[in-house]
Amino acid sequence: MRTFLAVFKNNWLRTVPRIVSLAVFTVFTLITVLFSVYVTGTQQVKAHIVFIQENGWAAAPESSQALDVTVMSEKPPRSSLVEQKYDAYVTADGAGNYQIDTLRGDDFKSMLLLLLEDPSADISGIQSERGVGVNIIGFMMMFLLMIAFFNMFAFADDKEQGQLKRIAAAPASFGWYLAAHCVYCLFMLLPEYLLLIILKLCRWDIGFSLLQYAYLMAVLAFLGISFALFLNTLIKKPDNANMLGNSVTVLSSILAGSFYSFSKNNAVLDGIIKVIPQKELMRFAASLQNGSASKHWGSIAYVVLFSLAMFVFSCAVLRRMYVKKV
């Protein structure tokens, strides 16, 4: 226990010179959380279209909650479509038939036609909406994992500079030493949680309850910590471990659909995505939002087991590398 307190305190002292990078990271994460709340609030608009009144008499369709219509006399350049400034250009012929010029797929076209003919049409079945809670967790995920990685710097430095050998040889508990690093990493996620508490107190809609956020974030933190420990154990240089870890985190989070859900009918890619723990966590969050969480405990158990496996493996390797050899 004394080891734990000493290491824990020491970690805080070692954070001080790095406070700027840490602050930048944290502020970025906080901004993303706010951003995700904002984006979810404005996602009802399904399409931004330009209605082109060529001969001046065709009545433009009205803007509605789902449709944002801009009326122009001639077509804007094509680059606006590629840039996604607008989703489609619509013209009407004499009989009131709409011609749609879009770069997007047929699903979108049929949805747009439906909306043009009846602005209040129910299109909720066509595109599944992600709730605010799922969005917050998804947007936060990559940053939380990266922060957990960043906060393992103390352990990585100890290992690189050979302090770990001395700690293993000293009358200090190796288990408590590792525990101190883990608890320290958990503590560093407090600002994000505080922001959620503040949002909740300000009566913003954040989707899940604070308890639900607490365990979702704890699971995420555990995943990040185990991954950081795993890579730092296997790779000697902290710089390399850091770079590899960050790229893996970014890539796997994007693939898992934390920002955007993708459905690609590609067997290889689907197979890869299935293994990614972040994907299962997203699935669990989605089921939590739909109220069917009790059926999906397997998903979160998978994440925990995945992390546990990495954690136990790293501990075993560390034990062999240091405790038994010294």
Added chain:
Amino acid sequence: MRRFFSIFKMDLTNLFKNPVLVGYNTVFAALIILIMGFLTSGNYADSRNAYQYYTVTMLVYGILNGAMTASNCFMERDIKRPNLRIIYSPAGGFPIYFSKILASFVFDYVLHILLLAVFCPLLHVTLGSNPLYFIALMAPVEFAAVALGTFFCCVFHCEETTSMLLSLTVSLLCILGGTFFSLDGLGPALAFISKLSPVKWLNDAFFAVACDNSLALFWPVFLGAALISALLILGCRLFFRTEDYL
């Protein structure tokens, strides 16, 4: 002139010998275009358009990241001491920073053109009916980015600070400018913020050249970037003090 040329040649070979920088400007850029294009191709009926979007935006991102190439070329640990020796030589101070600017510019420009030459036929990405306009428009922007990196180095005298500050600013402006995903569809407030980002203006100009064959934004961006480059070089002259190396 001969003195300048020998420094320049050394800087250029140094850059091409750096595997991290070469990899960043070729392999990494290619991978990110492919991955982002592939992942978002569901947004378009024709996946070519997704690659078109990310080829242009990521190219702008790469061009702006040239500032980091310059700061690396200028103030890397191993290069600071040779710089000191040049100060003592009869070449003087000006060739030091100007050759770094020119070398980083040539390095980035060549690699980006190579990237485009490989990618455009491969992914069926169009650069407009006359690709020369697109490539000509890249030049002053690359130069301005590189000069910005050098200018920051002259002001802060430290590679780490420069890289951190610049990469943060560039990333932020790029996110706001719609490099990774378009902000135009995410509500009027964000669309407005997006319009404020200079990266958005650059993207607009490059998209106009590539997709519409329109040169309406060509000269404003070209001349603006050239003017900024000139100002930044002037700034380097003001802030580059040989005493900082001692």
